[in-house]
Amino acid sequence: MNALSATLDPVLPNAFDSEQGLLGAILHHNDAIDRAREFVQPDDFSDAVHQQIFAAMVTRRDAGEAIDLGLMKAVLGDADLGGITVGQYLINLMHGATTVSNAPSYARLITQAARMRTVIETAQIGIAAMTGSTVHDPAETAGNMIEALDAVASAALAEHARRVSLGASAANVLARANQVRQGAAPRGVPYGVPRLDGATLGMRGGQLVILAGRPAMGKTTVGLHVAISAARHSGPVGFFSMEMDASELSERVMAAVAYDPRAQDVISYRAIADASSLSNEAMERLIKAQRTCAGIPLWIEPQAGLTLAQIAARARQMRLQAERQGKPLAAIVVDHIGLIRPSKRYSGNRVQEMTEISSGLKGLAKELGIPVVGLCQLNREVEKRPDKRPLLSDLRDSGSIEQDADVVLGLFRESYYLEHKVGRTDEEDICLSNCQNELEIEILKQRSGPTIRVTCFCDIACNVLAEVTR
Incomplete structure (x- = not known):
């Protein structure tokens, strides 16, 4: 956080309640993480403890192991949770849990808040460069800002519209061809003729x-x-x-x-x-x-x-x-x-x-x-x-x-x-x-x-x- 942003003391967007609701849902039903991961990454969480919890959940899920209270207690250890015990905090998460079907919606809210934080922080960098006593190269500053904002804009695009390498695209084509051959994927939306x-x-x-x-x-x-x-x-x-x-x-x-x-x-x-x-x-x-x-x-x-x-x-x-x-x-x-x-x-x-x-x-x-x-x-x-x-x-x-x-x-x-x-x-x-x-x-x-x-x-x-x- 730079000096200007500290002076302005902005309240950055966050989806703290959604973060808690999503983590609680995963503790209840591990399948919720599979539906959420399409939309959210650990760094998207505004709270550092929530980032740590979600990252541990992802690792555990990829290893094919259950995500439970025992794992979370081991991960959090003696983390500072605002005066309550780790066990109590996890119980609170489970009490505020959303449903598995709502997990994607909560994940999107968390991601959108993260992108808004990026937009605001990028704007603050630009303002600081314009108002500071040190003269910066405007082209370099603008380039950095464009890169950061383009990442936000690109992330909001549907998967098919994002930049992709030829190798990855060819792999997708081959995978879809196999699905069609096995009757697992439709060829296209039917005309009905x-x-x-x-x-x-x-x-x-x-x-x-x-x-x-x-x-x-x-x-x-x-x-x-x-x-x-x-x-x-x-x-x-x-x-x-x-x-x-x-x-x-x-x-x-x-x-x-x-x-x-x-x-x-x-x-x-x-x-x-x-x-x-x-x-x-x-x-x-x-x-x-x-x-x-x-x-x-x-x-x-x-x-x-x-x-x-x-x-x-x-x-x-x-x-x-x-x-x-x-x-x-x-x-x-x-x-x-x-x-x-x-x-x-x-x-x-x-x-x-x-x-x-x-x-x-x-x-x-x-x-x-x-x-x-x-x-x-x-x-x-x-x-x-x-x-x-x-x-x-x-x-x-x-x-x-x-x-x-x-x-x-x-x-x-x-x-x-x-x-x-x-x-x-x-x-x-x-x-x-x-x-x-x-x-x-x-x-x-x-x-x-x-x-x-x-x-x-x-x-x-x-x-x-x-x-x-x-």
């Missing part, structure tokens, strides 16, 4: 996935299908709805969950919204659908006009909420990215605004280590072609979406164009009948995989999507 999952290996952490199409091509239907599939199989999913409120989205989800091709009554989401024509049988199916929906961790953010910064902040909150529930955040879906409110930096320049948004979404995917799915509306140039299936080049006037995206999926429903065509021929009527409930999903871009086209059954009115098996 088997051929698509097979071609892409699922949605991988850090990927920006774009679902692109013209209006009425089924972007929201596919986006909700992907979100529900991911939530059911991989963990909570955040759905940012920039157009619809939570009730509208829930009507669509309930229509999909209640869908039964064998039933006489087809329950569309419009019928659910109207409700006046719903039969008793339909209501029974909707009650069952509601119960099913209650078990799907799909979190809806319905506020319109969110900025990229607001989406990022809420996605981080979702990740913390998921972690508190002991689950990883699986993905976030944004419907749609054209409605994200841009910053004022490129006001009036739509191409630059979209570039900022797409690169920001890609950055968010890498930061959180999850796939980010962005729905994207293509421009009217598509309508000028005889074949209106989307092409990757249709994104080239939309900022850097084409470059930022890891996977681009083009959506197309031929039935929509046939339905709205004036003067259809008999041949076109037959074609419309055959493709009435078809939706094509084409991989227009994939950084490391094939580009294929998958035909799906799609009932837009019921928000249902399923792969067609031929």
